[in-house]
Amino acid sequence: MIAPTALLALDTLLTEEEREIRNTVRRVCDKEIRPHVAGWFETGELPARELARTLGEVGVLGMHLEGYGCAGMGAVSYGLACLELEAADSGLRSLVSVQGSLAMYAIWKYGSEEQKQEWLPAMAAGERIGCFGLTEPDFGSDPGGMRTTAKREGGDWVLDGTKMWITNGSVSDVAVVWARTDEGVRGFLVPAGTPGFTVNDIKHKISLRASVTSELVLDGVRLPADAMLPGARGLSGPLGCLNEARFGIVFGAMGAALDCLETTIAYTAEREVFARPLAAYQLTQEKLADMAVELGKGLLLALHLGRLKEAGTLTPEQVSVGKLNNVREALEIARKCRTLLGASGITLEYPVIRHSVNLESVLTYEGTSEIHALVIGKALTGIAAFK
Numbered sequence: 001m002i003a004p005t006a007l008l009a010l011d012t013l014l015t016e017e018e019r020e021i022r023n024t025v026r027r028v029c030d031k032e033i034r035p036h037v038a039g040w041f042e043t044g045e046l047p048a049r050e051l052a053r054t055l056g057e058v059g060v061l062g063m064h065l066e067g068y069g070c071a072g073m074g075a076v077s078y079g080l081a082c083l084e085l086e087a088a089d090s091g092l093r094s095l096v097s098v099q100g101s102l103a104m105y106a107i108w109k110y111g112s113e114e115q116k117q118e119w120l121p122a123m124a125a126g127e128r129i130g131c132f133g134l135t136e137p138d139f140g141s142d143p144g145g146m147r148t149t150a151k152r153e154g155g156d157w158v159l160d161g162t163k164m165w166i167t168n169g170s171v172s173d174v175a176v177v178w179a180r181t182d183e184g185v186r187g188f189l190v191p192a193g194t195p196g197f198t199v200n201d202i203k204h205k206i207s208l209r210a211s212v213t214s215e216l217v218l219d220g221v222r223l224p225a226d227a228m229l230p231g232a233r234g235l236s237g238p239l240g241c242l243n244e245a246r247f248g249i250v251f252g253a254m255g256a257a258l259d260c261l262e263t264t265i266a267y268t269a270e271r272e273v274f275a276r277p278l279a280a281y282q283l284t285q286e287k288l289a290d291m292a293v294e295l296g297k298g299l300l301l302a303l304h305l306g307r308l309k310e311a312g313t314l315t316p317e318q319v320s321v322g323k324l325n326n327v328r329e330a331l332e333i334a335r336k337c338r339t340l341l342g343a344s345g346i347t348l349e350y351p352v353i354r355h356s357v358n359l360e361s362v363l364t365y366e367g368t369s370e371i372h373a374l375v376i377g378k379a380l381t382g383i384a385a386f387k
């Protein structure tokens with residue numbers, strides 16, 4: 001027997017340091033997350049503060065950023081950490097992605113020195129949590145239509161509007177909020193508890209239940225002039241952050257797929273149907289082989305994009321190829337694994353249905369599959385089929 005990732009000897013493409021980082025994150029997930037995550041998913045409650053501190057101690061929060069208490073690791077190491085986290089649950093990877101690649105990255109890339117000093121070291125340590133408010137109730141795929149405004153009043157800014165579907169919202173100490181101003185879209189740091197700023201959790205989710213998702217309401221929120229991120233002008237600001245987070249998903253989705261496949265291979269070896277192990281049937285082996293092939297291809301793609309990112313040449317279109325393919329294939333793998341688990345596949349006793357419904361969110365956030373197809377289509381034809 002050979003493990004799905006060993007089939008293509010993918011470890012030979014990693015450095016010793018990268019393997020070590022992956023193994024460390026895996027150990028933490030095995031100890032701190034896996035034993036509890038099905039319960040968190042079932043109750044829809046996540047001990048986000050405790051988890052953030054644990055993840056901060058391991059050094060995965062903003063691990064690909066340099067300075068300010070961040071670990072300054074390479075893109076592949078960051079991707080492998082995302083893979084291990086998402087093998088535990090997409091909700092945990094979402095917590096880390098939003099903290100590191102959206103909130104921290106926005107401050108790191110576009111913030112003033114004072115903003116960086118104030119927020120980044122505490123966020124890297126997991127003592128403070130951040131969220132990223134771009135989507136609105138009427139504007140998801142088309143953030144350029146946003147209605148949230150920031151208006152100057154004397155030396156202050158006053159923000160009004162609503163952000164929707166915001167990961168980490170109610171557990172955040174700071175929200176990076178994108179708003180329309182006279183000079184185009186700008187980013188603002190809104191500390192929790194600022195008068196006029198309220199956060200409501202979104203209930204009744206069937207997907208990403210081990211993740212906090214909230215609505216942010218800004219009603220005349222008055223902020224000092226230095227709450228604005230000076231380095232971000234226009235939509236390229238938030239889109240630059242999204243590109244970082246999407247990169248993590250390229251690896252992360254393969255983690256969810258790997259967990260499904262490993263679970264299913266073990267299950268089919270044990271489960272007897274018609275007096276033989278389920279794994280002994282040709283139809284089963286064809287499914288397992290197809291899934292291992294797609295997993296291997298997805299991991300190779302992720303590694304390739306990781307090396308391009310490390311070389312500083314990764315383009316948004318390439319990230320779209322990775323996000324579109326790997327989330328689509330991960331979802332396909334999760335669904336196929338579910339069939340092999342039969343009725344057991346619909347319970348939380350096994351992680352497969354949890355990964356499957358989680359991946360439905362991953363398919364939609366950070367750019368839907370359709371939007372990534374349109375980005376690739378534009379690159380291929382030179383014609384933008386969307387604004």
Ligand SMILES: Cc1cc2nc3c(=O)[nH]c(=O)nc-3n(C[C@H](O)[C@H](O)[C@H](O)COP(=O)(O)OP(=O)(O)OC[C@H]3O[C@@H](n4cnc5c(N)ncnc54)[C@H](O)[C@@H]3O)c2cc1C
Pocket residue numbers: 098131132133134135137138139140141142164165166167168208213361364365366367368369370371385386
């Ligand atoms: C669990 C979860 C967590 C999230 N976390 C965050 C967060 O932390 N911060 C944040 O800002 N946002 C977050 N989001 C929001 C997410 O980014 C949006 O849901 C996503 O961008 C899609 O927007 P929408 O839901 O409004 O769908 P819509 O934009 O309304 O899209 C609906 C459908 O129309 C399709 N479509 C859209 N435009 C076109 C077109 N031009 N041509 C063809 N088809 C098109 C889409 O692909 C989709 O299939 C989160 C979402 C979820 C589910």
